[in-house]
Amino acid sequence: MTPREVRVSLPGRAYSVWVGADLLGRAHELIPLPEGAEIAAVVADANAAALHAERLESGLAAWGVRVERFVLPPGEGSKTLATIEALLRWLAATGAHRGDLVVALGGGVAGDIAGLAAALYARGVALAQVPTTVVGQVDAAIGGKCGVNLPEGKNLAGAFHQPVAVLADTSTLATLPDADFAAGLAEVVKHGLIDDGGILGMLEEGAVAIRSRDREVLGDLIARAAAVKARVVEADETERGARAFLNYGHTLAHALETLGGYRTWRHGEAVAVGMMFAAYLAPALGLADRVAAHARALEALDLPTGGASAPYEEIYALWMRDKKYRRGMRFVVLEDLGRPRLASGIADAHLRAAYEAVR
Numbered sequence: 001m002t003p004r005e006v007r008v009s010l011p012g013r014a015y016s017v018w019v020g021a022d023l024l025g026r027a028h029e030l031i032p033l034p035e036g037a038e039i040a041a042v043v044a045d046a047n048a049a050a051l052h053a054e055r056l057e058s059g060l061a062a063w064g065v066r067v068e069r070f071v072l073p074p075g076e077g078s079k080t081l082a083t084i085e086a087l088l089r090w091l092a093a094t095g096a097h098r099g100d101l102v103v104a105l106g107g108g109v110a111g112d113i114a115g116l117a118a119a120l121y122a123r124g125v126a127l128a129q130v131p132t133t134v135v136g137q138v139d140a141a142i143g144g145k146c147g148v149n150l151p152e153g154k155n156l157a158g159a160f161h162q163p164v165a166v167l168a169d170t171s172t173l174a175t176l177p178d179a180d181f182a183a184g185l186a187e188v189v190k191h192g193l194i195d196d197g198g199i200l201g202m203l204e205e206g207a208v209a210i211r212s213r214d215r216e217v218l219g220d221l222i223a224r225a226a227a228v229k230a231r232v233v234e235a236d237e238t239e240r241g242a243r244a245f246l247n248y249g250h251t252l253a254h255a256l257e258t259l260g261g262y263r264t265w266r267h268g269e270a271v272a273v274g275m276m277f278a279a280y281l282a283p284a285l286g287l288a289d290r291v292a293a294h295a296r297a298l299e300a301l302d303l304p305t306g307g308a309s310a311p312y313e314e315i316y317a318l319w320m321r322d323k324k325y326r327r328g329m330r331f332v333v334l335e336d337l338g339r340p341r342l343a344s345g346i347a348d349a350h351l352r353a354a355y356e357a358v359r
């Protein structure tokens, strides 16, 4: 089966996102090997490594290069500078040089860590992203943003380092736990809402096939959602404008996650509720009422449309403590489906009413 190709057309650094089933073993066909490369250094989180690294590595070995593997403990806790140092030192110990290739295997966490190490090692080595989560395939692996957390905040140490290719093998999604798979689809809904209404139709009509992880239906959906990210990155590579629209639903989501101590909500579930909040906000600002369209898409995938339990005062206090919001609260809202924009100076009564609607 020919994989679907989504191009990310950045001047001088264009690359392809390949989407389809059973692509890992074809890595040598789909990833351009840097000239003179002798080592492919796979950086994988332990879960993705156990399930998928062997197939990827046999695909890479077909080039005739030496394939090495660095395994990360799974989870956000690995996104530290200490991990980056360990990874850089491991690259040095393997004898990697500037012409070699780093290959990230796993979700957004592995991609962010491997990306930053690739940006730093020998002042930058080539990077291929092989995402194995929905979030990775439609968002994190595309666009070159990478980074780790500091005790002072999430993603505070990072870089932009575009990959030479992204391999989104939809077969790898079969091994994701159900709840993680569903939560990842919230980002697909988001891409449908902010840019491509066709995705919403695919989600509703194909809900059963998607939930049963039909590889072909998933391939069409992931390619379509990846194309939204590609377009946003092309328009705004370094996040000065349109890329902010990817934060649709995230202002409330981050507050819910923080107040829940990162245990109550999966990120995607919090984003689902955050998008409902934004949907309720829109008509209060004189914009189109698309609450029903939001609810239909999220419910088709069994994603939450409400259930926030924290009092509004706690949410608001949290926003006010955050420098980003104190300088002026800005929310991504939709003028209509596919037409996001930033709104600031929203009356507290509107914020409160929209929040009460998702409780």
Ligand SMILES: NC(=O)c1ccc[n+]([C@@H]2O[C@H](COP(=O)([O-])OP(=O)(O)OC[C@H]3O[C@@H](n4cnc5c(N)ncnc54)[C@H](O)[C@@H]3O)[C@@H](O)[C@H]2O)c1
Residues within 6 Å of the ligand: 045, 046, 047, 048, 051, 074, 075, 076, 079, 106, 107, 108, 109, 110, 112, 132, 133, 134, 135, 136, 139, 140, 141, 142, 143, 144, 145, 146, 147, 155, 172, 173, 174, 175, 176, 177, 180
């Ligand atoms: N760079 C960007 O533009 C960008 C965009 C969005 C998110 N992110 C980052 O991505 C991270 C979230 O990514 P995520 O949701 O993919 O989480 P993740 O990378 O933590 O992966 C989620 C879980 O799934 C496991 N896993 C991965 N692939 C698997 C598979 N095929 N089968 C079974 N288990 C598998 C992982 O080990 C992990 O336990 C956050 O750190 C976020 O900051 C970055």
